[in-house]
Amino acid sequence: MLWACILLPQLALDAVLRRCPDPDAPLALVTGPAQLRTLHAVNAAAAQAGLRAGMRLTAAYALLPDLALAEYEPQAEARWHRFLAAWAYRHSSLVSAQWPGCLVLEVRASFRLLGPWPRFEARLREELHALGFSHRIALAPTPRAARVFAGLRDGLAMMQAPGMNEVLDRVPIRRAVLPDDAGERLHRMGIRDLRTLRGLPRDSLRRRFGLEVLEHLDRLYGEADDPLVHYAPPDYFDARVELGYEVESHTALLFPLRRLIGDLCTYLSIRDGGVQRFLLRLEHEESHTDVEVGLLSAEREPAMLFELTRNRLERVSIPAPVVAVRLLARELPPFVPAVRDLFDLRAQQTLPWPQLRERLRARLGDDAVHQVTPTGDPRPERAWRRLRGGDHVDIAPAPARPPRPAxxxxxxxxxxxxxxxxxxxxxxxxxxxxxxxxxxxxxxxxxxxxxxxxxxxxxxxxxxxxxxxxxxx
CATH class of the missing domain: 2.30.140 (Spermidine Synthase; Chain: A, domain 2)
Structure with missing residues (x-):
């Protein structure tokens, strides 16, 4: 097996920056009690002004008075960690998110489908960049070695066990991701790298540091199996964006809406499915407004779903300022792509019928576009009936009759x-x-x-x- 590790060095910060209209403006995540607020993480613009994680909020304001703040939420960080695990699941059937701040996935089985590792790695980086998450990627024959390599150098790839062992032997002890504070304690004892650590008596290590250190070393070098907890995607999509300020216009909601729709379509591509009905909830201080979006067939095209949702949103009045936006989709039927010709002419100037139908329904109303189906009644005024979107009936052949007008x-x-x-x-x-x-x-x-x-x-x-x-x- 070959394992790729995707290290997410600022997951919580990226989750906030990706919903900001201006991610290059100075921003920091804050945590701690009201009397002792400290910076949890800062973006590049804030770091250039001299801010750093762990700094007191009062000192940060002294250096940068126009600093934007967002609350650090461990639950939101865990939710985005699961979202990225779902994203990685479409590249590999073996994905683990058991370690905080990183993902590991088995990639050798995907080479035949997605190409060799350089092409595979480029695809991972391109999609992560589009999603708005900074990352470091490394490759190794064991998942723990890939995790260590990702912390050492971005792009480090070792595909053979002998070469991996040579690199691991030179890894500084404090960067070997040992359990608890074992790495720092060993460094104070004069142990500088993993080669020296492996040369120590195992019984002494077990008595001083516990069995976890020995198990970590064995699994790191591939001398013992590593029982990872593998990720399984949920059967629904539920994402929420807190705006951080009160919004009273539809235009200001379009940026977070586009992000939510993009995340939904990423999740649908993971499942190789589509969405036919979902709910957009505008949360107010003490109430909420629901915008239901229904389609005639399952779709997962981001541009089309965004256009439909925007049209539905613009037809809804906002009774109170919006503080958060939530998108919930529970009905995720299989996605059947439309049949297309191999040589489509002027595709950039045409709109497929399913997308045109949904756009007309969004602009004109649910009942503006419909199908008709025969009923079998001989009376001409009752020979046909409207067919609502999503209904499917078996149409029997019409009986032989004399000609009837159109x-x-x-x-x-x-x-x-x-x-x-x-x-x-x-x-x-x-x-x-x-x-x-x-x-x-x-x-x-x-x-x-x-x-x-x-x-x-x-x-x-x-x-x-x-x-x-x-x-x-």
Whole structure:
């Protein structure tokens, strides 16, 4: 096996920066009690001004009065850690997020599908950059070695066990990710690298530092199996963005909405599925406003889903300032891509019918676009019915009948023509006795004095008092 480790050095900070309209502005995460606020993490702009993690908030304000602040939330950091594990799951079936601040995934089995490691690594970096997370990536035959290498040097790749062992032997003891504070204690004792540590008697190490250090060394060098806790993706998507300020306009909600839709589509691509119905919740201080988005078929195109959600959002009035936005999708049916020709012409100027249909529904309303299906009722005004989006019925072939017009009038009206000529008929219709709308008619195809072909009926056995019901093209 080959394991790649994706180290996320500032996961909590990136989770906040990715929802900021200006991520290059100075920003810091703060933690601690109200009387003793300290900086948990700072972005590059704040670091250039002299701020650093662990600094008191009062000192930070003295150096940078316009510093933007966000609360450090361990729960949010854990949630984004799980999200990135779900993202990594689409590249490998073996993903572990058991260690904080990093992911490990087995990649050798994916080489045949995604290409050799340089191409695979470039793809991981490109997608992480698009998602907005800084990272360091390393490769090794064991997951713990990959984790250590990612902390040593970004891009370090060792594919063979002998070469891995040589590099591990030179790793400084304080950077070997030993359990608890064992690395610092060993350094104070004069142990500088892993080669020296492995040369010590194992019994002495076990008595002084516990069995965990020996197990870590064995698993690090591949001398013992490493029972990782593998990630399994959930069956729903639930993401929430706190705005940090009150929003009263639709325009200010578009940036976090685009991020949420992008995260949803990333999750759908992991599952190789789509979404047909989801909920956008605008949270206020003491209430919330729900915006339901329903589609006629499962989709996962980010641009289309964002456009549909934006159209629905713009039709909703905001009763109170919005402080957070949440997107929840529980119905995730399989995604069936539309059949496309191999050589599509002018694809950049065309819009597939499913996307056009959903855009029309979002702009004009759910009932503006619909399908029709035959009902089997012989009465022309009841021969078809509307089919709501998402409904699927088996359409039976229509029975053989004489020709019927494509243009049917909403209601029959008297035919004002002195000399119509009968072209065909009659077609006798007797139906509707069971629902109180009994119909007994003889239908004819007529030609009017102006040359039009009309579809009209008269009482059974009569050829006058014509009622016009439709026109033939």
């Amino acid at each position: 243009w049917l009038l909403p209601q029959p009206i008297p035919l004002r023509d002195p000399r119509p000529r009968i072209l065909s008929g009659p077609e006798r219709l007797e139906s509707g006795w069971w629902d109180g709308e009994d119909a007994r008619r003889d239908y004819y195809v007529l030609e009017t004095s102006q040359g039009q072909r009309a579809w009209a009926f008269a009482p059974p056995g009569e050829r006058e008092h014509w009622m016009l019901h439709g026109w033939f093209a």
